[in-house]
Amino acid sequence: MPLYSSLTPEEAAAELSALQESYRSYQAKGLKLNMARGKPSAAQLDLSRPMLEVLDEEADLHSCDGTDCGNYGGLSGIPEAKQLLSYMLNDRPENIIAGGSSSLTLMFDAISRLMAFGTEGHAPWSTLDQVKWLCPAPGYDRHFAICETFGMELIPIPITPDGPDMDLVEQLVANDSSIKGIWCVPQYANPTGITYSDEVVQRLACMDCAAPDFRIFWDNAYSVHHLFEGAEEHVADIADACHAAGNPNRYLKFASTSKITFPGAGISGLAASPMNIEETLRVAGIQMVGPDKLNQLRHGRFLPTQEALSRHMAAHAKLLAPKFQLVDRKLKEGLSEKVECSWSSPNGGYFISFEGPKSTAKRIVRLAKEAGVQLTDAGATWPYGKDPFDSNIRIAPSMPPLEELDEAMDVFVTCVKIAALEQLLY
Amino acid sequence: MPLYSSLTPEEAAAELSALQESYRSYQAKGLKLNMARGKPSAAQLDLSRPMLEVLDEEADLHSCDGTDCGNYGGLSGIPEAKQLLSYMLNDRPENIIAGGSSSLTLMFDAISRLMAFGTEGHAPWSTLDQVKWLCPAPGYDRHFAICETFGMELIPIPITPDGPDMDLVEQLVANDSSIKGIWCVPQYANPTGITYSDEVVQRLACMDCAAPDFRIFWDNAYSVHHLFEGAEEHVADIADACHAAGNPNRYLKFASTSKITFPGAGISGLAASPMNIEETLRVAGIQMVGPDKLNQLRHGRFLPTQEALSRHMAAHAKLLAPKFQLVDRKLKEGLSEKVECSWSSPNGGYFISFEGPKSTAKRIVRLAKEAGVQLTDAGATWPYGKDPFDSNIRIAPSMPPLEELDEAMDVFVTCVKIAALEQLLY
Numbered sequence: 055m056p057l058y059s060s061l062t063p064e065e066a067a068a069e070l071s072a073l074q075e076s077y078r079s080y081q082a083k084g085l086k087l088n089m090a091r092g093k094p095s096a097a098q099l100d101l102s103r104p105m106l107e108v109l110d111e112e113a114d115l116h117s118c119d120g121t122d123c124g125n126y127g128g129l130s131g132i133p134e135a136k137q138l139l140s141y142m143l144n145d146r147p148e149n150i151i152a153g154g155s156s157s158l159t160l161m162f163d164a165i166s167r168l169m170a171f172g173t174e175g176h177a178p179w180s181t182l183d184q185v186k187w188l189c190p191a192p193g194y195d196r197h198f199a200i201c202e203t204f205g206m207e208l209i210p211i212p213i214t215p216d217g218p219d220m221d222l223v224e225q226l227v228a229n230d231s232s233i234k235g236i237w238c239v240p241q242y243a244n245p246t247g248i249t250y251s252d253e254v255v256q257r258l259a260c261m262d263c264a265a266p267d268f269r270i271f272w273d274n275a276y277s278v279h280h281l282f283e284g285a286e287e288h289v290a291d292i293a294d295a296c297h298a299a300g301n302p303n304r305y306l307k308f309a310s311t312s313k314i315t316f317p318g319a320g321i322s323g324l325a326a327s328p329m330n331i332e333e334t335l336r337v338a339g340i341q342m343v344g345p346d347k348l349n350q351l352r353h354g355r356f357l358p359t360q361e362a363l364s365r366h367m368a369a370h371a372k373l374l375a376p377k378f379q380l381v382d383r384k385l386k387e388g389l390s391e392k393v394e395c396s397w398s399s400p401n402g403g404y405f406i407s408f409e410g411p412k413s414t415a416k417r418i419v420r421l422a423k424e425a426g427v428q429l430t431d432a433g434a435t436w437p438y439g440k441d442p443f444d445s446n447i448r449i450a451p452s453m454p455p456l457e458e459l460d461e462a463m464d465v466f467v468t469c470v471k472i473a474a475l476e477q478l479l480y
Numbered sequence: 481m482p483l484y485s486s487l488t489p490e491e492a493a494a495e496l497s498a499l500q501e502s503y504r505s506y507q508a509k510g511l512k513l514n515m516a517r518g519k520p521s522a523a524q525l526d527l528s529r530p531m532l533e534v535l536d537e538e539a540d541l542h543s544c545d546g547t548d549c550g551n552y553g554g555l556s557g558i559p560e561a562k563q564l565l566s567y568m569l570n571d572r573p574e575n576i577i578a579g580g581s582s583s584l585t586l587m588f589d590a591i592s593r594l595m596a597f598g599t600e601g602h603a604p605w606s607t608l609d610q611v612k613w614l615c616p617a618p619g620y621d622r623h624f625a626i627c628e629t630f631g632m633e634l635i636p637i638p639i640t641p642d643g644p645d646m647d648l649v650e651q652l653v654a655n656d657s658s659i660k661g662i663w664c665v666p667q668y669a670n671p672t673g674i675t676y677s678d679e680v681v682q683r684l685a686c687m688d689c690a691a692p693d694f695r696i697f698w699d700n701a702y703s704v705h706h707l708f709e710g711a712e713e714h715v716a717d718i719a720d721a722c723h724a725a726g727n728p729n730r731y732l733k734f735a736s737t738s739k740i741t742f743p744g745a746g747i748s749g750l751a752a753s754p755m756n757i758e759e760t761l762r763v764a765g766i767q768m769v770g771p772d773k774l775n776q777l778r779h780g781r782f783l784p785t786q787e788a789l790s791r792h793m794a795a796h797a798k799l800l801a802p803k804f805q806l807v808d809r810k811l812k813e814g815l816s817e818k819v820e821c822s823w824s825s826p827n828g829g830y831f832i833s834f835e836g837p838k839s840t841a842k843r844i845v846r847l848a849k850e851a852g853v854q855l856t857d858a859g860a861t862w863p864y865g866k867d868p869f870d871s872n873i874r875i876a877p878s879m880p881p882l883e884e885l886d887e888a889m890d891v892f893v894t895c896v897k898i899a900a901l902e903q904l905l906y
Binding site (some may be wrong): 091093094098101103104109111112113114122123124125126128154155156158159162163166169170174178179196199200203204208312316317318319337339340342343344345346347348349355471 | 517519520522525528530532533535536537539546548549550551552554556580581582584585588591592595596600606622624625629630724738741742743745763765767768769770771772773774901
C-alpha cells in the first residue's frame with residue numbers, strides 16, 4: 055500500500071473505518087498496559103535479589119577503610135561505593151561523592167545550592183533577574199521540571215544525531231551571561247537514544263561562555279546500559295575535555311544504580327572537580343550526617359569489579375533487547391510505507407523516540423490511553439511540556455512483559471494510523 | 481573538702497599541683513576516648529542486625545498496599561514505614577511522609593523550600609531583607625547550622641526546665657514579622673534532657689505571631705528514647721495543640737530511626753497538616769521519584785508494632801542507662817562540694833548537659849582533648865558556636881564502652897577541677 059498521503063479521500067475513509075473497528079476491539083478488551091516510564095521489569099529486578107543477602111546478620115559492616123557503615127559519618131560515601139560509581143562515571147574514586155538512592159536528588163540539590171549560594175564567589179543565582187537554561191529537546195522531563203520549579207527560563211535546543219546543535223549552543227552561551235547551564239544525557243540519550251560525538255563533547259568543554267559560572271549537568275544515566283553486544287557506544291569523558299580546555303569546574307557528572315539494581319533503592323554518584331566537590335560537601339555536611347552507607351556497602355560488595363558490573367548489565371540486556379527489537383519490528387511492519395514517521399533504534403538506554411506526523415502526538419497518546427495503553431504524555435519530552443511540533447512520543451518498552459508489549463504496540467500502531475488518517479481527512 | 485572558692489590561695493595552688501600531676505599521668509597513657517557526638521555504641525547497633533535479614537532473596541518485596549518496593553514510585557513512602565513513624569511522631573499515618581535515611585535532610589530541605597518558594601502564597605524567605613530564627617540554647621548545633629547557612633539571624637532563647645522561656649518567645653514573635661520560626665527538641669532535649677511542659681506546648685501553639693508563615697520545627701528525635709522504666713516522659717502533641725488553637729499549619733514534626741536501628745541507614749519522617757504535606761510533596765516530587773522503599777519495608781517488618789518498638793528501645797535503654805548513671809556518679813563524686821557546677825540527669829535522650837563555672841568550658845574541652853578525651857566543642861550548643869557564658873559542655877556518653885567511659889570521666893572531672901582552680905588563682 056502506498057503512503058496514506060497518496061490515498062484518495064474515499065480510500066482514506068475506508069482505511070480509517072477499518073482501523074476504528076480494530077480500535078474498538080482493543081477497547082473492548084479492557085487492556086491495562088503501560089509504556090509510560092522507564093521502569094525496569096520484574097524480571098530485571100530479580101537479577102539484583104542476591105544483593106539483598108550480601109549483608110546478613112553476621113556480616114562485617116565495616117568498609118575497606120575501616121568505617122562502620124552502621125553508624126553515623128562518612129559524608130562523601132565509602133570507598134566500595136565510589137569504586138562502583140567510578141565505572142559508571144568514568145572517573146577516579148577520589149573525584150566522586152557517593153550519595154543516597156537518587157541521582158535526581160543530587161541534581162536538584164546541586165541546582166538548589168547554586169540558586170541559594172552561588173559558586174566560586176559569584177552571585178547566588180536566586181539573586182539574579184533571570185536565569186536561563188539550555189534544554190536539548192526532546193529530552194528528560196524531570197530535568198526540565200527542576201529548572202522550571204526554580205523559575206528559570208528554559209531554552210529548547212534541537213538535538214541532532216551527534217548531540218545538541220552546537221552552533222546554536224555556542225552562539226547563545228557566548229552572548230548571554232544569564233544562561234547558566236545545559237542538561238546533557240550524553241550516552242543513549244533520553245529519549246532519542248543518541249550518543250554525543252567526540253566533537254560535541256569537545257565543543258561543550260571549550261566553548262566561550264559569557265557566564266563564568268556556566269555548568270554542564272552531565273547526567274550519564276545510561277553509561278553501562280548497552281543493549282547489543284558488539285554495538286556498545288561510549289561517550290567521550292566531559293571531565294577530561296573540560297580539564298584540557300582550562301574549564302575544570304564547568305561539569306558535574308551524575309549517575310545512579312537505579313536501572314542497575316533497584317530503582318529508588320540504589321546508590322547515586324556525583325563526579326566533579328575538587329572545587330565543585332568541596333562546595334557540594336560544604337552544603338551536604340549541613341544537610342545530613344552522611345548517606346546510607348549500609349546500602350552503599352551492599353552495592354559495593356554485590357558489584358565489586360568492572361567485570362561483575364558488565365556481567366550484570368549483560369543480563370539486563372538479555373531481557374531488554376528483545377523488547378526493543380519487538381518495538382522496532384512492530385513499527386516497521388505497521389507504519390513503514392504508510393505513515394510519514396520515524397523512530398530511533400538505540401543501542402542502549404531505555405527509550406525509543408517516535409516522531410509522528412506533525413500535530414498528531416497528543417491525539418495518538420489520548421487514543422492509546424482510551425484503549426488502555428498508557429504512554430508518556432505528549433509534550434513531556436519538551437521544556438514546559440510543550441512540543442512545538444506536537445510530534446514526539448517517548449516509548450518506554452522495558453516494563454511490560456514481551457506478550458503485553460506486543461499487544462500494546464498493536465494498539466499504538468493503530469492509534470498512529472488513525473491519527474494520521476484523521477489529519478488527512480479533516 | 482569545702483568549695484574550691486573557699487580555699488586559700490596556697491591551698492588552691494597545692495590542689496592544682498596535685499591535679500596537674502594526675503593530668504600528666506592521663507596524658508602519658510595516650511588515651512583516645514570520644515564523648516563528642518551522640519553515636520550509638522557497637523553493642524546498640526548489634527540490636528538491629530536481625531533487620532539486615534528481614535528482606536532475603538525470596539522475600540515478597542511488595543508493601544501491604546501492593547507497591548513494588550524494588551521499583552520506582554511511592555513519593556510519600558509506604559504504609560509500613562508510616563505506621564512505624566506514627567508511633568514516634570505521635571500522629572496518624574495519613575499525616576506522615578516517610579523519607580530517606582536522615583531527618584536532618586528533611587529539616588534542611590524544608591527550610592530550603594521555604595527560602596526558595598515560601599509557603600501559602602507568602603513571599604519566599606530568600607526575598608526578604610532579613611529572616612530571624614529562635615534558637616533555644618543550649619541546643620543542637622546542626623539545627624543552628626542550617627539556619628546559619630541560609631543567612632538567618634539566630635536569636636538565642638534561654639531554656640528552662642519546662643522548655644524555652646515562653647515570656648520572651650511570645651514577646652519576640654508578636655512584634656517582629658521577620659522571626660519565621662523556632663527550633664524545638666521537645667522531649668529529652670539535646671543537650672539539656674528536659675521535656676517541654678504541657679503549658680509550654682500550649683503557649684507555642686496559641687501565641688500570636690507577627691509572621692503569618694511562622695513555623696515550629698518540632699524535632700522529636702528522642703520520642704521513644706527512654707532510659708529508665710517507670711520514669712518515661714512524654715511531651716504533649718504539638719499537632720493537636722496547633723489544630724485546637726486554629727494554627728494548623730504552624731508545626732512540622734520530625735523523627736527518624738537513626739538512634740533506633742542504624743544511624744545514617746535508617747528512615748525518617750515528617751508529620752504535618754495536609755497543606756504542609758502537600759507543599760512538601762510538590763517539591764519532593766521534583767527532587768526525587770521516591771524514597772528508598774526497600775529500607776522502609778525492612779524497617780516496617782522489623783518493628784511492625786508499638787510493642788516491638790518498645791521492646792527494642794528497652795534493649796537500647798539497658799545498654800545506655802548504666803552509662804548515664806556512671807557519668808552522674810562520677811560527676812557527683814568528683815565535683816560536688818568542690819566546684820560550682822551543675823549537670824542534667826535526664827530520663828531519656830543521648831546527652832548530659834554540664835554547666836561549669838563561667839568562662840571555663842573552652843579551657844575544659846581543650847584540657848580534655850590534650851589528654852586524649854574528645855568532647856563536643858565548647859560553644860557548639862549555642863547559635864554561631866558562641867556560648868555567652870562559656871560554661872556549657874555537652875557530654876555524650878553513648879558511644880564508649882563502660883570501662884572507657886569510666887576513664888574518660890576521670891579525665892573530665894580532673895580537667896573541670898583544674899580549670900576551676902586556674903580561674904581562682906590567675
